[in-house]
Amino acid sequence: MFPQSQLRDNEAELIRSVRDGEREAFYELVHPYERMVYATAISVVKNPADAEEVAQEAVLKAFSNLATFRAESKFSTWLLQITYNEARMKLRKVRSHLYEAIDDSQPSEDADYWPKDFADWRPIPSELFERDEVRRAIQNATNSLSRTYREVFVLRDVQNLSTKETATILGISEGAVKIRLLRARLQMRDTLAPGIDGSWVNGQEYRKARPW
Amino acid sequence: MATIEISCAEVWREISNYLDGEISPEMRERMEAHFKVCAHCKAVLDGTRNVVGLVGDGRLFQMPEGFNKRLYKKIQGLP
Numbered sequence: 503m504f505p506q507s508q509l510r511d512n513e514a515e516l517i518r519s520v521r522d523g524e525r526e527a528f529y530e531l532v533h534p535y536e537r538m539v540y541a542t543a544i545s546v547v548k549n550p551a552d553a554e555e556v557a558q559e560a561v562l563k564a565f566s567n568l569a570t571f572r573a574e575s576k577f578s579t580w581l582l583q584i585t586y587n588e589a590r591m592k593l594r595k596v597r598s599h600l601y602e603a604i605d606d607s608q609p610s611e612d613a614d615y616w617p618k619d620f621a622d623w624r625p626i627p628s629e630l631f632e633r634d635e636v637r638r639a640i641q642n643a644t645n646s647l648s649r650t651y652r653e654v655f656v657l658r659d660v661q662n663l664s665t666k667e668t669a670t671i672l673g674i675s676e677g678a679v680k681i682r683l684l685r686a687r688l689q690m691r692d693t694l695a696p697g698i699d700g701s702w703v704n705g706q707e708y709r710k711a712r713p714w
Numbered sequence: 715m716a717t718i719e720i721s722c723a724e725v726w727r728e729i730s731n732y733l734d735g736e737i738s739p740e741m742r743e744r745m746e747a748h749f750k751v752c753a754h755c756k757a758v759l760d761g762t763r764n765v766v767g768l769v770g771d772g773r774l775f776q777m778p779e780g781f782n783k784r785l786y787k788k789i790q791g792l793p
Binding site: 525528529533536537540541544550551553554557558561562565566614615616617636637640641644655656659660662665680683684687688690691694695 | 731766770774777778781785790
């Protein structure tokens, strides 16, 4: 049914069942990817309520269009492509009600990015993430990235997708993924340095250490 | 042959590829030589690695409560 299939073991079977009319099988098929669908949506629209709407619309669209899925890509990549497109559409709809476009800054990708300061960072304990304060700060830092950087950052670093998958989902080149990821990571470091280097880990105030 | 020196700006341009292991062995060697003598770039490297480590466990975005149930219902309700 799927020559050169990229599908996981049971996915081909589940897709066959869905095409035979078993709706439960579709739920089983998409269930492992719900979190990814939601994270992809929120990386574009930012707001949790809009992200849920987008995520659910995307899943329903995947159901209606399952006949067009050819398994030349992974099922997850196809599903996230649909999600990304839905999210972009949602963003356009929201914006059409506003006079001013929000968060549409398309930063230049030619100029070099200079990290802001250089205080020493030690490796940090992963339990840090358990703290609400830390998680909120990371979310805020992620939200403060411009959209094009945030999308790449969420797909690559939050969801651990490959450069190639990220490029396919966003419809950009692998080179563009790498450049945007670099900017996003450096900006995230700049924003989070005071917490991670200072108050979160050792309870002390962050001391900037600039080389010049 | 001696390792060719590299500037801080060049290091920053490649730091993300370095973390992902997507650079040539020569570039890796040049960058590692640089990190040994440049505390600032080493701090940028460690900090960036920490960011990637912190966000990479998938828990950054909590799903809204009841998401699954609502989705399941919608799938059931499809024509």
